[in-house]
Every structure is written in C-alpha cells, then in structure tokens.
Amino acid sequence: xxxxxxxxxxxxxxxxxxxxxxxxxxxxxxxxxxxxxxxxxxxxxxxxxxxxxxxxxxxxxxxxxxxxxxxxxxxxxxxxxxxxxxxxxxxxxxxxxxxxxxxxxxxxxxxxxxxxxxxxxxxxxxxxxxxxxxxxxxxxxxxxxxxxxxxxxxxxxxxxxxxxxxxxxxxxxxxxxxxxxxxxxxxxxxxxxxxxxxxxxxxxxxxxxxxxxxxxxxxxxxxxxxxxxxxxxxxxxxxxxxxxxxxxxxxxxxxxxxxxxxxxxxxxxxxxxxxxxxxxxxxxxxxxxxxxxxxxxxxxxxxxxxxxxxxxxxxxxxxxxxxxxxxxxxxxxxxxxxxxxxxxxxxxxxxxxxxxxxxxxxxxxxxxxxxxxxxxxxxxxxxxxxxxxxxxxxxxxxxxxxxxxxxxxxxxxxxxxxxxxxxxxxxxxxxxxxxxxxxxxxxxxxxxxxxxxxxxxxxxxxxxxxxxxxxxxxxxxxxxxxxxxxxxxxxxxxxxxxxxxxxxxxxxxxxxxxxxxxxxxxxxxxxxxxxxxxxxxxxxxxxxxxxxxxxxxxxxxxxxxxxxxxxxxxxxxxxxxxxxxxxxxxxxxxxxxxxxxxxxxxxxxxxxxxxxxxxxxxxxxxxxxxxxxxxxxxxxxxxxxxxxxxxxxxxxxxxxxxxxxxxxxxx
Numbered sequence: 001x002x003x004x005x006x007x008x009x010x011x012x013x014x015x016x017x018x019x020x021x022x023x024x025x026x027x028x029x030x031x032x033x034x035x036x037x038x039x040x041x042x043x044x045x046x047x048x049x050x051x052x053x054x055x056x057x058x059x060x061x062x063x064x065x066x067x068x069x070x071x072x073x074x075x076x077x078x079x080x081x082x083x084x085x086x087x088x089x090x091x092x093x094x095x096x097x098x099x100x101x102x103x104x105x106x107x108x109x110x111x112x113x114x115x116x117x118x119x120x121x122x123x124x125x126x127x128x129x130x131x132x133x134x135x136x137x138x139x140x141x142x143x144x145x146x147x148x149x150x151x152x153x154x155x156x157x158x159x160x161x162x163x164x165x166x167x168x169x170x171x172x173x174x175x176x177x178x179x180x181x182x183x184x185x186x187x188x189x190x191x192x193x194x195x196x197x198x199x200x201x202x203x204x205x206x207x208x209x210x211x212x213x214x215x216x217x218x219x220x221x222x223x224x225x226x227x228x229x230x231x232x233x234x235x236x237x238x239x240x241x242x243x244x245x246x247x248x249x250x251x252x253x254x255x256x257x258x259x260x261x262x263x264x265x266x267x268x269x270x271x272x273x274x275x276x277x278x279x280x281x282x283x284x285x286x287x288x289x290x291x292x293x294x295x296x297x298x299x300x301x302x303x304x305x306x307x308x309x310x311x312x313x314x315x316x317x318x319x320x321x322x323x324x325x326x327x328x329x330x331x332x333x334x335x336x337x338x339x340x341x342x343x344x345x346x347x348x349x350x351x352x353x354x355x356x357x358x359x360x361x362x363x364x365x366x367x368x369x370x371x372x373x374x375x376x377x378x379x380x381x382x383x384x385x386x387x388x389x390x391x392x393x394x395x396x397x398x399x400x401x402x403x404x405x406x407x408x409x410x411x412x413x414x415x416x417x418x419x420x421x422x423x424x425x426x427x428x429x430x431x432x433x434x435x436x437x438x439x440x441x442x443x444x445x446x447x448x449x450x451x452x453x454x455x456x457x458x459x460x461x462x463x464x465x466x467x468x469x470x471x472x473x474x475x476x477x478x479x480x481x482x483x484x485x486x487x488x489x490x491x492x493x494x495x496x497x498x499x500x501x502x503x504x505x506x507x508x509x510x511x512x513x514x515x516x517x518x519x520x521x522x523x524x525x526x527x528x529x530x531x532x533x534x535x536x537x538x539x540x541x542x543x544x545x546x547x548x549x550x551x552x553x554x555x556x557x558x559x560x561x562x563x564x565x566x567x568x569x570x571x572x573x574x575x576x577x578x579x580x581x582x583x584x585x586x587x588x589x590x591x592x593x594x595x596x597x598x599x600x601x602x603x604x605x606x607x608x609x610x611x612x613x614x615x616x617x618x619x620x621x622x623x624x625x626x627x628x629x630x631x632x633x634x635x636x637x638x639x640x641x642x643x644x645x646x647x648x649x650x651x652x653x654x655x656x657x658x659x660x661x662x663x664x665x666x667x
Contacts, residue, residue, distance in 0.1 A: 026106035263299035302609030327358035460521030493597035527572025
C-alpha cells in the first residue's frame with residue numbers, strides 16, 4: 001500500500017463533498033452559470049428572490065428600475081404610475097420572465113422544458129446536472145463573446161449531453177433568433193428522430209405567450225418534406241437525417257448542426273464521415289449563435305471522431321474539446337461506513353482516481369461496479385476516467401493506450417520546415433554543399449538542427465521506410481534519431497522527419513542527403529519494397545549499390561552463413577515475419593520504459609491504430625497508415641543494438657568525418 005495521510009484524505013474528501021452539495025437552484029438563480037449575479041428582490045413576485053445575470057441588469061431598463069424597488073406593486077405605482085392591480089402586475093411579471101430567459105438558459109430550461117426522468121420514467125423539469133452545467137459553460141462563454149459555438153463532445157455513459165445540446169439549440173431558435181435553421185444528424189435515422197421527438201415534446205408544452213401568440217407552438221411540415229419541419233412562430237426549420245441517408249440533409253441551409261454519435265458513422269467507398277460533415281457544416285456561417293456540435297461515445301481509436309478529438313485537444317481545430325469522466329456524474333456514488341479501512345484498502349488505480357479528483361464515495365462505487373467485469377479494461381471502456389480510457393480500442397491493439405498518451409507529452413511543433421539540398425538531386429554532387437532551406441510546405445520537419453560540434457561518433461541514426469509514388473499510396477518516411485544522451489544513460493530522441501511521395505531512386509538520394517547533413521549518420525533503409533518490386537529496373541541492388549558507392553555509412557545485414565561464405569553485402573534492413581515481430585516487441589518495451597522521446601503527433605496516432613490481425617500479422621487498421629511507426633520500430637531497435645555513441649579525440653575531428661565501416665547485424 002502507498003504511504004498515505006489518511007487524516008488529510010478524509011479532510012479533503014469532506015471538502016469535495018461540500019463542493020458537490022452546494023446549492024443549485026436554476027429558478028432562483030443560486031449556483032447557476034455566471035458567478036457574478038445580482039439579487040433582484042421583489043416581495044410580491046412569484047419568485048421573490050432571484051439571482052440574475054449581471055448583463056441582464058446592465059442592458060435592461062426594466063430590470064434597472066426594478067432593482068430600485070422592493071416589489072412589483074411599487075414599480076407599477078411609482079415608476080409606471082398605474083393603479084397597483086393584479087392584471088398589471090402579471091404583465092410586469094411576464095416582462096421580467098421574457099427578459100430573464102434571454103440571459104439565463106438554466107432558468108428557461110427549468111421553467112419551460114420537461115424531460116423524461118430515466119429512473120422514474122415520469123416527466124420532470126429540465127434541471128441541469130453537473131456534467132450538463134460544464135457543457136453549458138462552454139456554450140455560454142462562446143455565445144457571450146459573440147463567437148461561433150463550436151464543440152466536440154466525448155460522452156461517457158448517459159449523463160444527458162445530447163439532450164443539453166438539442167435543448168440549447170431550441171433555446172436559440174425560440175428565444176434569440178428567427179429563421180435560424182438547424183440540422184440533426186445521427187448514425188441512425190431513428191436516433192435523429194428521437195432527438196427531434198424530444199424537441200417536439202418541448203414545443204407542445206411551450207407557453208405561446210413567450211412567442212407573442214395564442215396559437216399552440218408545434219412543428220409543421222415544411223413544403224411537403226418528410227425530413228424538415230418548421231416552427232411557424234419563429235420561421236426556424238429543423239431537418240433530420242442520418243449517416244445512412246445523407247442525401248436528406250444536403251442543402252439544408254442550416255446555421256446550427258447537432259451531429260450525434262459521430263464515432264459510429266460508417267465509412268464506405270462512396271461516403272465517409274468527413275465528407276458528410278463537410279456537406280452539412282460547409283454552409284454553416286461563422287456567425288454569433290451559429291452552432292456546430294459533434295458528440296459521441298467513443299468507438300475505438302483511429303476513426304474520424306477520435307482524430308477530431310485529438311485535433312481539438314491540440315488546439316488545431318475550430319472546436320473546443322470536452323469530456324466528462326464518470327466520477328463527475330452524481331449517481332455514481334456509494335456511502336462508506338469506515339473511511340480509514342477503505343483508504344487503507346485502496347489500490348494504485350483507486351489512488352489515481354483520488355488524485356484525479358474523485359470522492360471516496362465515487363471510488364467506492366467504482367470498486368463495487370468493477371466486480372461485474374472480468375477485465376478491468378472492460379470497466380474502463382464503459383466508465384472511462386479520462387479521454388484516454390474512453391478511446392481504449394476494444395480490438396487487439398498492440399500498444400498500450402496510456403503509454404501512447406504519455407508519448408504525446410513530448411510532441412511539439414518543429415522548429416523549421418523545409419528541405420535539404422546539395423549541388424544536385426542525385427549522384428556524388430548531391431552530397432556537396434549541403435544546406436537546409438526553410439520553405440513553407442517543405443517536407444522535412446526539423447525539431448533540432450545537427451549539432452555544431454562534430455565531436456561525437458555515431459551520434460545520429462537515419463531510418464527510411466519506403467512507400468509508394470502516388471499520393472494515394474503509403475508515404476515514404478525518413479527520420480533522424482539523436483543518440484547523444486545515450487552516452488549518459490539517457491534515451492534517443494526524434495530530431496527530424498521527411499514524409500512524402502517520390503520516385504524510389506530520388507528518395508534514396510534524399511535520404512543520403514539528410515543522413516549526410518546529420519554528421520554522416522548511419523543510414524538504415526527498410527529494403528523490402530526495393531527487393532520485391534520489378535518495375536522500371538529499380539531493384540535494391542541497383543539503387544542501394546549506387547548510393548553505397550558514394551556513401552559509406554549504409555547499414556548492412558549479413559547472416560552468419562553469409563559471413564562464412566564471404567557472400568556479397570546485402571544493404572538495408574529486411575522486414576520479414578521474424579524481424580517485424582522482433583522490432584515491434586522492442587517498440588512495446590520502448591513505450592513501457594520511456595525508451596525514446598517522440599516529437600511527432602502523427603507517430604503517436606499511428607501507434608494508436610496499429611493492431612494484431614486475426615491471422616497473427618501486424619499492421620494499421622483498415623484505412624490508416626503505419627509508415628511513421630515502422631521507422632520508429634526500426635530506428636529504436638538500431639539505436640539500442642548498435643554501439644553507443646562516443647566522444648572522439650581532437651585529431652579525429654580534424655579528419656572531417658572520414659568514412660566509417662558499415663554496420664552489420666545478424667537475424
């Protein structure tokens with residue numbers, strides 16, 4: 001058991017429980033969004049004490065005048081100078097409500113929206129739970145700043161995220177905007193219809209006077225469309241569709257889009273989630289009160305939704321990422337009889353939950369629930385504590401999801417982007433006058449330039465994975481490892497990477513240039529593609545022997561038998577079932593032991609989508625690449641199996657890096 005301060009844990013738990021039990025009353029406004037609220041006290045109002053948003057008081061003359069009075073009656077008689085009569089007081093109260101609902105979503109929802117309670121199956125006022133209030137805060141911050149509302153929501157179990165999204169959009173259509181069209185698109189049409197059904201129920205019970213009419217509020221068919229309805233009082237249209245039938249939502253002229261369970265949208269040859277979302281959201285204008293929300297439970301890694309969540313987390317997307325862990329959901333809690341005994345029995349994962357912010361009561365619930373699952377991974381998939389657990393791939397992924405996430409922590413944007421050039425693109429002159437040229441759109445990303453001093457032998461290793469020529473083929477990748485800190489017990493790190501498509505002979509020369517630029521580093525070329533292709537005469541013997549004639553730091557392999565028989569050198573790293581398993585197992589160890597420093601987020605992503613196939617082979621999930629990952633597997637293996645780098649004597653430095661013997665490895 002960990003050494004823990006039980007007394008302080010119990011004290012902190014009391015503080016967490018107190019924070020969870022703070023007053024929340026959306027009708028009075030206590031505990032609602034916006035900490036700076038004003039008390040509006042009107043003794044004869046249906047709600048005598050209201051904590052209202054500050055902006056409401058700043059912008060409304062009515063509210064400013066009411067703040068100077070003690071009752072609606074006083075306002076009627078002293079400000080309006082009307083007789084203090086009930087019908088007039090009712091009209092003033094309605095004006096107060098009409099004003100407040102424009103500024104206070106939580107009040108509007110609690111007063112005029114009912115939802116089905118999942119526990120009792122009865123209709124109850126829509127009072128937001130804690131996770132819903134977190135999501136609302138994200139929406140409101142964007143709205144108040146007059147920014148387009150853009151969110152990508154990773155859901156954990158059912159806490160009503162989709163419900164809040166749709167009701168918030170309804171609030172905009174019923175309170176704030178006219179002719180403001182929306183789209184609801186789910187993975188299945190029935191799911192989209194259910195979301196719209198919740199909206200229809202809201203309208204049936206919505207007071208017509210809030211829209212200045214006596215006519216009942218409801219959906220009406222729009223121009224005989226079976227997928228589009230209109231609210232006549234506001235002119236707002238709502239269109240539903242699904243990823244199965246995307247034609248129904250194209251050209252919907254929407255400024256709000258609710259895209260549900262995106263992780264489950266199918267990918268086929270004719271359509272993809274990306275194409276469908278572009279067709280829906282492409283016309284959504286970048287305006288205040290425009291809304292695009294992608295929400296889904298997780299469905300493994302590598303799919304469109306996972307990639308978009310990762311982009312949002314990195315700040316590369318227009319959307320704000322939001323995830324709510326299970327322990328923030330009120331229902332997941334269980335009382336504890338003996339705190340001291342419970343804390344003493346906590347395992348490492350439960351301590352992790354505590355450090356994440358869970359209460360002891362929530363951890364107690366988790367401990368009990370966990371017994372239902374034969375594997376802890378199954379429990380984590382159903383009740384994720386963070387977004388990494390949520391995306392745990394249910395198939396036979398190769399690399400541990402948390403270790404991949406840890407790998408991401410060192411990823412940063414490159415310092416430079418460009419290309420390395422010599423006097424020519426191939427041949428001996430390609431290695432003369434090598435220089436780096438910073439160029440927008442260049443294919444070489446550089447995190448660290450070559451060290452100024454040439455005082456370390458075997459410092460750099462350059463690895464090449466050969467892809468195809470066309471833009472639809474696998475990429476070719478050239479990566480450079482810096483092994484400097486391995487001399488002091490440290491680990492190698494990625495310092496440069498070229499990724500693109502080109503002819504294989506030009507790729508080989510590009511690799512030689514980059515390897516030479518990095519202190520004539522050992523050049524390791526994965527040779528399978530060259531050895532198996534039979535087109536254009538580009539065989540490995542031709543290409544690799546050609547570059548070996550001018551670059552003597554080329555990695556070579558030789559079996560014991562070949563050495564005894566004095567057979568010709570075979571250049572490159574040959575990937576077969578045996579060697580691939582070897583380097584993948586080595587890479588698994590690298591992640592577990594923090595064995596290298598990654599800089600490129602794409603490499604982390606390729607770790608996420610790498611799996612063991614049913615036939616026992618390894619590769620990327622369908623539709624994804626593993627070319628960057630393979631360079632890491634080969635490179636890390638070579639970095640740890642080759643002799644360590646070492647400082648060179650002063651007289652050796654003056655020789656300007658003479659040719660070094662080629663490396664040999666046995667498989």
